[in-house]
Amino acid sequence: MKVSALTGDDNYFEDFSVGQTWRHARGKTVTEMDGVLLTHLVMNTAQAHFNEDMASKTPFEHIIVFGGVVASIVIGLASQDTAENALRELGLDGVRFKVPTRHGDTLYATTEVVAVEDGDRDDAGIVTFKHTGMNHKGEEVCEATRTVLVKRRSHWADR
Numbered sequence: 001m002k003v004s005a006l007t008g009d010d011n012y013f014e015d016f017s018v019g020q021t022w023r024h025a026r027g028k029t030v031t032e033m034d035g036v037l038l039t040h041l042v043m044n045t046a047q048a049h050f051n052e053d054m055a056s057k058t059p060f061e062h063i064i065v066f067g068g069v070v071a072s073i074v075i076g077l078a079s080q081d082t083a084e085n086a087l088r089e090l091g092l093d094g095v096r097f098k099v100p101t102r103h104g105d106t107l108y109a110t111t112e113v114v115a116v117e118d119g120d121r122d123d124a125g126i127v128t129f130k131h132t133g134m135n136h137k138g139e140e141v142c143e144a145t146r147t148v149l150v151k152r153r154s155h156w157a158d159r
Contacts, residue, residue: 011084013125020113027136029106034073035065041068042068064100070142071095074133077109082131082148085156087124089127094130099139106136114145116151117128123155129159 039049047054048064055063075092101107115128127150133142 011110013150016113025111027108049060066099070101074109078131085151086148094145097142099141124149136150
């Protein structure tokens, strides 16, 4: 598995091929600000995200981070390699949460290219990525399939 570098030079449509995988260079530690403030901003008031007393009596034992925040962090970590030349986000499917994320967990991302399609545009093609998020313990916390319209080098690189 390739470890990514911070570059926009090798992520045009032509650079992606089915089966290609890499581990993204960045990680992010989930803070209370991420887990509480952002969850409140989207008006998710589920007790599992805010009520430590109630959560202490569940199998989770502590409050857990809202899945929307976890997925956003993981996809954000992958964006350095998958969004630099994106023209449009076309879809986000198959979002699954496998292990609870807690404040203080550090998240990392890997990506696999699962489909590459020419589409009907001369300036861009369609790439489908499977993003996987892991915590600092190596546990898979989430996965999501994301479809993106990506610039073609042959059209955009010299502009």
